[in-house]
Amino acid sequence: MRAFIFSILLxxxxxxxxxxxxxxxxxxxxxxxxxxxxxxxxEYSRPSMRDRQIFGNLVPFGKVWRTGADNSTKISFExxxxxxxxxxxxxxxxxxxxxxxxxxxxxxxxxxxxxxxxRDWSDDKIVFSSNFDVEMLEKGDTIETFTILFxxxxxxxxxxxxxxxxxxxxxxxxxxxxSMVESDINKVLSDNPKSSDYYAAAVFYRQENINLDxxxxxxxxxxxxxxxxxxxxxxxxxxxxxxxxxxxDAVDAAKKSLNLAIEADNQDYIKMNRESxxxxxxxx
Numbered sequence: 001m002r003a004f005i006f007s008i009l010l011x012x013x014x015x016x017x018x019x020x021x022x023x024x025x026x027x028x029x030x031x032x033x034x035x036x037x038x039x040x041x042x043e044y045s046r047p048s049m050r051d052r053q054i055f056g057n058l059v060p061f062g063k064v065w066r067t068g069a070d071n072s073t074k075i076s077f078e079x080x081x082x083x084x085x086x087x088x089x090x091x092x093x094x095x096x097x098x099x100x101x102x103x104x105x106x107x108x109x110x111x112x113x114x115x116x117x118x119r120d121w122s123d124d125k126i127v128f129s130s131n132f133d134v135e136m137l138e139k140g141d142t143i144e145t146f147t148i149l150f151x152x153x154x155x156x157x158x159x160x161x162x163x164x165x166x167x168x169x170x171x172x173x174x175x176x177x178x179s180m181v182e183s184d185i186n187k188v189l190s191d192n193p194k195s196s197d198y199y200a201a202a203v204f205y206r207q208e209n210i211n212l213d214x215x216x217x218x219x220x221x222x223x224x225x226x227x228x229x230x231x232x233x234x235x236x237x238x239x240x241x242x243x244x245x246x247x248x249d250a251v252d253a254a255k256k257s258l259n260l261a262i263e264a265d266n267q268d269y270i271k272m273n274r275e276s277x278x279x280x281x282x283x284x
């Protein structure tokens with residue numbers, strides 16, 4: 001009986017000891033990135049090299065890898081996206097990869113409740129796969145900790161970079177920002193639009209270089225509907241006019257923006273307008 005009680009106490013003691021908080025060897029990371037109107041969320045763990053050779057050794061070439069450590073790396077798309085000309089439906093997917101010396105195969109897998117690569121791997125659960133070229137870092141440069149990040153961000157796409165040791169790959173993700181905004185524009189401008197609606201539509205068209213004549217029409221309408229246009233509105237009007245090669249009109253609009261910016265003591269707009277007036281005046 002005493003031996004049994006001792007065993008129980010020893011077991012409880014071990015449990016108590018196991019509850020001590022210690023850092024994970026591969027810390028968890030989470031990234032949320034808005035790309036236009038689409039949120040992309042990434043969850044992954046970050047192992048470090050710790051004096052180990054990674055690719056071709058710890059991570060063998062030609063075999064499926066969890067693309068990180070511990071739980072499967074997961075990516076979520078708020079809206080449908082396009083990668084390598086393939087449409088991927090909104091949702092959450094595990095990211096697996098097959099690294100090779102010159103290229104990686106990236107795989108999105110529908111099962112997300114996984115620890116590493118599943119033993120019962122099923123090709124039926126592959127939602128996406130495509131190959132991406134490897135970019136080697138400069139000799140002597142290394143990335144100690146496994147890293148996934150988003151860069152080269154625009155309203156319509158972003159590069160997801162996967163990098164570790166001396167290797168990186170870029171995966172371009174395209175999002176449907178333009179079609180979503182144009183749908184909103186068509187809907188809102190057909191139903192008693194406000195000055196601010198015309199302004200927002202015009203600015204978006206200028207930023208995306210879409211039908212600049214229509215952008216100017218909307219911006220003129222926005223300013224006409226506003227009893228007291230502000231300096232930033234005249235600034236956008238001048239930019240659209242310049243984009244349409246209407247430099248005389250652009251200079252006039254920039255001067256209006258400049259005068260209002262001086263009244264508001266907005267140094268940024270004062271500087272921008274003066275520079276634009278000088279540049280566009282040379283083209284008259």
